[in-house]
Amino acid sequence: MGIVARDDVLALRLTLLCAHVAPDVPLLTTLFDRTSGRKLHDALPAVEIISPSALAARDLSAHCARAGARAVPWHRSRLQLVDGALRLLVGAGLGLGLALGLETAASMLALHEGFVDAVYLSARTVATVAAAPEAVHGPAWFKLFSAANMLASLALVAVFTAALVRRVSRPRLTTIWGPCAAPAYDHVLVVGLGQVGFRLGQALRAQGIPVLAVERDPTAPCVRLARKAGIPVAIARGDDRHTLQRLRIERCAVVVAATSDDLVNVSVGLAASDLAPDIAVVMRLGDGEIAAETESLLHLGAISDAHRIAAEALAAALKHLAVRTGPDTTEDDQ
Structure with a gap:
């Protein structure tokens, strides 16, 4: 007996019903879901299962x-x-890194800070915590640059935070x-x-x-x-x-x-x-x-006829089932 259905729930229900009413009749059924097919085979080893999705x-x-x-x-x-959120996250992160690098270079050039001190003070500026104390006595171009960099960093931090929350709050x-x-x-x-x-x-x-x-x-x-x-x-x-x-x-x-x-x-x-x-x-x-x-x-381009592939596999399986069990015990119910 063959059970062919597009709905796994219907195929499973009919298979269980047929196995209960006629336990001696060989069964062939189609199931798309691999987990359902494995569980059904464990419960009814005599049932032969064909997966049209696997064939396709x-x-x-x-x-x-x-x-x-x-x-x-x-x-x-x-x-x-x-992913849009991932693009924003990476883009904002790269922007903050660029802002930190530019602020560090400007601090070393204008304020004559060492590299470590320049990085530390620039990180405070980019994070909008506080500007370097020496910036008050720095040249005018540095003050204008640092102010613009701080404003840009403020926007980048907002975008980075929003993208991070979006990434964390949904499946990645x-x-x-x-x-x-x-x-x-x-x-x-x-x-x-x-x-x-x-x-x-x-x-x-x-x-x-x-x-x-x-x-x-x-x-x-x-x-x-x-x-x-x-x-x-x-x-x-x-x-x-x-x-x-x-x-x-x-x-x-x-x-x-x-x-x-x-x-x-x-x-x-x-x-x-x-x-x-x-x-x-x-x-x-x-x-x-x-x-x-x-x-x-x-x-x-190339075409894969899913119905034809499934039909050929079912026909071959039913023919094998008929040869194995004899013509008197096999029927094709579609």
Whole structure:
């Protein structure tokens, strides 16, 4: 017996019901969620489970490899700041560092302070605690410069504090270093972090291929899992041209449209091919007609027909199940 459903809850309910009513009948079921599939297999070892999302991710990963995605050392892919709060935090921090350096140099030049004393007094000035006592007797240009530097530092401190609070108060999906640092060159840009996009990201990371995911819903379940999996995520609309430009699409190796909406994936493909015509595009499409029309008319890139892949895997599994159990005990319930 085969149970095919787009909803994991429905598939799980039907599997448990069939196993309870007819425990001797072999079961084949589809589950997208890996945790649910593992728990179900632990409870019912006789149930054979197929994950359409894993099959689709495997096919998309193969398309990425054929399109030129390769393992890249972290120092070659470099980094980019895709989170607005992180950009503000780094920018304000660099601005404060520059203000401190300029104030130190000016103090050493105008007040003839030693380096250590100049740094100490300049830090007080940049932090708007107090100016150097000797500044009162300093030249006019130094007083004007120090006053302007203090005002600029006051604004930078406000921006730095606001950005820091924003970063601390919400999940940090990208970092400056580490596995969640967003690559800037030769990476795979995965638009859509659902079950398929998340598993694709895991597969690419396992191969050493740098990846950056884009997800419009910050509350999506896989966004929460991405940090642990080492997948950097940008919260934005992947089909928006401004988003793709901000993420430097021209530096990608491959763009993968992996959302659950075929039309959104086609829109991503159109935007990507327009902004970066030389970048390889891979699209996940489930509707056979949309896939055929897109392939014959638009020629956007490689297409992964998720429904066809799942259907072929299910047919092969049911055939194997029928051979193993005999024709009298197997039925296909779809």
